[in-house]
Amino acid sequence: MILVSACLLGLDCRYDGSALQADRRVTGIIDEVMIPVCPEQMGGLPTPRLPSEITEGDGNDVLDGISGVVNSAGLDVTVEFLKGARVALSIARIAGVTRAIMKERSPSCGVVHITRNRESIPGMGVAAALLKRAGIQVVSSDRIIEDYVRYHRHWK
Numbered sequence: 684m685i686l687v688s689a690c691l692l693g694l695d696c697r698y699d700g701s702a703l704q705a706d707r708r709v710t711g712i713i714d715e716v717m718i719p720v721c722p723e724q725m726g727g728l729p730t731p732r733l734p735s736e737i738t739e740g741d742g743n744d745v746l747d748g749i750s751g752v753v754n755s756a757g758l759d760v761t762v763e764f765l766k767g768a769r770v771a772l773s774i775a776r777i778a779g780v781t782r783a784i785m786k787e788r789s790p791s792c793g794v795v796h797i798t799r800n801r802e803s804i805p806g807m808g809v810a811a812a813l814l815k816r817a818g819i820q821v822v823s824s825d826r827i828i829e830d831y832v833r834y835h836r837h838w839k
């Protein structure tokens with residue numbers, strides 16, 4: 684079993700409420716049971732919701748209490764982000780999951796990059812950082828997509 688950001692699997696949990704189609708570049712390469720998690724929804728935030736950003740540093744700084752998360756209206760949503768990260772970790776532990784594929788550039792799920800002021804910057808989202816600290820191998824959705832593209836180019 685593997686944990687996967689729910690929006691990659693086609694669940695309409697993105698901040699703007701849009702329903703993405705399941706990303707076949709992710710689902711097509713994973714040959715095991717996928718458990719969808721959306722840390723922002725599980726933290727109690729509605730869908731649709733305003734986009735949020737980590738104010739300083741990255742998710743690790745939020746976990747350490749030296750940064751926070753605010754939405755585009757300036758409302759502090761740090762508590763919700765922390766709660767969602769903890770729920771995602773609880774689900775991972777209940778399921779005995781050791782790996783997770785997380786959506787890149789999200790303030791919750793980003794593995795290598797998050798977004799600040801609409802720019803992609805290096806850093807981890809809050810949930811991805813917590814899962815990694817718990818010993819779960821956290822893999823970027825970009826990495827999976829690159830592998831998929833490389834594999835299919837090779838076998839064409």
Ligand code: SF4
Binds near residue numbers: 696697698722786791
């Ligand atoms: S990136 Fe993560 S928090 Fe954002 S919609 Fe997808 S699963 Fe939810």
